[in-house]
Amino acid sequence: MSRFWNPKIRELEPYVPGEQPKMDNLVKLNTNENPFGPSPRVLQAISAETNEQLRLYPDPEGVQLKKTIADYHGVQPSEVFLGNGSDEVLAHIFQSLFQPDQPLLFPSISYSFYPVYCRLYGLTTETLDLDDDFAIRPEDYQRPNGGVILPNPNAPTGRFLGLKDIRRIVEANPETVVVIDEAYVDFGGESSIPMVKEYPNLVVVQTLSKSRSLAGLRVGFAIANEALIEGLERVKNSFNSYPMDRLALAGAIASFEDEDYFQRCRQSVIGQRDKVTEGLESLGFEVVPSAANFVFTRHPDHSGAELARQLRERSIIVRHFNKPRIDNHLRITIGNSNQNQALLDALEDILKQG
C-alpha cells in the first residue's frame, strides 16, 4: 500500500494465474496449455518475420490478421477485434460494453478473472448459481442487468451449453450485451459466431492460446457486429495503439492457414480426454462431462486439496480452487498420452496409500 496509489487501486484484488513453475521433469497440467506445439507453419512464419524489420512498428490495425480471422469464420474484418491475448480483449469489453447502472450477470462458478475486471472498471455483479450438475440455467439470465458474460464451455467445469440455450439468453437481453467467452470451444463445443449476424448485442471471444497452442504468443479476438467492435477499437486506441507485435501477427495468421494441423491436434486432445475420463472414473472419480481440454473432477472419499498436494509431491501440477462448492474438485489439463498416464498412475498410487 502506498499513499501515491489512486484510491480505486487500493480496492483491487488482482487475478492470480496458475503458476508457471521452473521445475524440471514437471507434468504441468494446471493452466490448460495444449500438449502439442504450434503448427510448423506458425514457427516458419515467425522466423520469416524475425529480421531487421522489427525496428518498425507493427500494423496498429492488424488488418491482415483481421482479414484472416474474418475469412475463417465467415464474417467481415470490421466485425473482428484483436487483442494481446483474450484477457486483454475481455478487459476492453468490460470497460466499454457493460453498463455500470445494473449488475453484470455471470455464473457463480466461472472464469475467476471476471470479478477482477468488474472491480477494475467499477461494475457491480450478480452471480448466478449452477444447477447440481454444474450446468448453467439459462432461465436465470432474464433479470435486469448491465450485461451478461458466460464462458462456453464453462471454466473450470468444462460443461458446454447448447446454442439453443445461448440463443435464449441473447434474446432475453436485447438491451444489453451478452458475451460468450469461447476459450475452449474447439475441444468439443459449438461456436456462437454464426449468430453474431442475427444479434447486435452478441459478442464472441476466442483465443489462440488453447486449441492453437499459442499461449506463449498472446493472441485473442472478439467477433461482434461492427458497432460493438467500433466501441472496442475506441478503447484500444485510447490505451495502446500497437497491442500486437509483428511476430504475434505473423504467427497468428499462419495458424489459421494450417487447418489440417489444427484439426489433428484438437481431435487428439479430445481422444485423450476420453481416455483420462475413463481412467479417472475407473479410480472412483466423478468427472463433469467436458467439452474442453481439461476435466473437472472429484473423488468422493478424498480431499481435493490433499490430492493436489500429493500430486505435486510427484511433480504433477493440477489446479485446485479454494472456493465454495468446488474446493474438493481438481481441474486437470489434458496432456499428451505419457503425461495423462503419469497422472492416472500417480492417482492410483495415492488412492492405494490413502
Add this chain to the structure above:
Amino acid sequence: MSRFWNPKIRELEPYVPGEQPKMDNLVKLNTNENPFGPSPRVLQAISAETNEQLRLYPDPEGVQLKKTIADYHGVQPSEVFLGNGSDEVLAHIFQSLFQPDQPLLFPSISYSFYPVYCRLYGLTTETLDLDDDFAIRPEDYQRPNGGVILPNPNAPTGRFLGLKDIRRIVEANPETVVVIDEAYVDFGGESSIPMVKEYPNLVVVQTLSKSRSLAGLRVGFAIANEALIEGLERVKNSFNSYPMDRLALAGAIASFEDEDYFQRCRQSVIGQRDKVTEGLESLGFEVVPSAANFVFTRHPDHSGAELARQLRERSIIVRHFNKPRIDNHLRITIGNSNQNQALLDALEDILKQG
C-alpha cells in the same frame, strides 16, 4: 456510436498514431523508428525461442527480463515494471498513480497520448505552456496537481530538460507522482533513473522501441520505488496476467546484453542528427536543439502542411501536427544516411520551386 457503448466510451477521442503506409520505396521518417535493425543477438534469441514451447504461457512476472533491466540500470528487480510497449506502461500509470481530485500537469506541447489517457481514466488536466524556445519551465510545475508527466526529451520538440530542473520539479511535488517519460533519452539526454532511489514519488518510463530498434516487438518498462511498482502490478494483474509474450521477453533480454551494438547505433543516429540539422539550417530552416532521434523544424517562408504534402509526393513521409503553435513545424525522424540525404535533397528541390 451504439446504444450498447458504456457512457464513458462515447466521450473518448482515441490517439491517432503516425501512419504505417504500405508503399514501396518509402522514406519513412514519421514515427521515430530506428534506421538500424535490432542487434543480431536479439534475432538469435528470438529464433531460439521460436519452438514448440510457444504452447506454454510466458512467465507472467517476466522475472528474467526484470532482473536484466534492474542490473543494467543499477536498481532492484522489484523496482522494475514491464509492459507491452511503453504506451501500456503509461496507461497503467495513468490509471493507478495519478489522483483524480486535482488536475494532472503536463506541457501543452508534448506526447499527444497523455490527454487521451486522461479521458479514458477520468482525470482532469492542466497543460502548461513552453517558453518561446519550446523549453519546459520548471517553475510552472509548482501548483496543486494530481500528478505530473513530462517527456524528456520532450516530444515532438526533442528538447532535453536538465536533471537539475527535473529534480526541482520532483522536489516541488512531494505529495504526488512525477513521471519522466524517457522514450528518447538514449539519443543525447541523461536519464533520471539514478534519482529513483532518492524520491519515492518519481517514476521513469523507457521503451525498447526507439534506441533498441524494437518498435515491432512491443516492450517498455518503468522504474520507480517498490511501492509504486506494486501499485502498477496490481492494475496489470487486474487487466492481463501475461502482457509480454515469450518472444518479446527473450528479444528484450538479449538487447540489453549487446551493449556494443546499442552504443554504435545510438552514436550513429546522433551523428546523423547533427548532419540533418546542419543541412536543414543551410536551407534556411530553424531547428529546435534535439536530444532525440528526430528534429523539430520549420521554415520561416513555407507552410509545414504544404512541405509535408510535397515531401509525400516524393515518397518521403514526415509527421505534421495540426495543432496551435506547432502547425508550421515538421517532426522529422533521423533515418540512415541515404534517407537523410534524400530528405535534404527533396527539401532543397521543393524550396527552389516554391
